[in-house]
Amino acid sequence: MQHDNIQAILTVVQQIPKGQVATYGQIARIAGIPKNARQVGSVLKSHPDAKLVPWHRVVNAQGQISTRDNSNSQYQQRELLEQENIMFNDSGRVDLQRFQWRL
DNA sequence: CTCGTGACGGTAT
């Protein structure tokens, strides 16, 4: 059921250590829905409280902050990450080799 | 039930 997916996704995201990032696809795989990375973003969108769910620690497979329709949450995301000492290169991407969460 | 829409990702060009 989809409700379980939401729980699984949230649980996994909460595991991401501070100072590290994970990709949508990575979260999807660990959560057991390898073919639906899209839902990860969808779920995070409905959980704006970074204290409860560190949504800002999720970036796309290229290490970039995914563009979203409106709002400044994308700029806010970068701030939150920089506050955790995560750095961005000139092309606005985080070095996954260095900051991606590994099990 | 059908259709359009994504905070996606892999491949081809």
Next chain:
DNA sequence: TATACCGCCACGA
């Protein structure tokens, strides 16, 4: 390196 497509799939109109 940068675009362009295409496969996927939950959701809501």
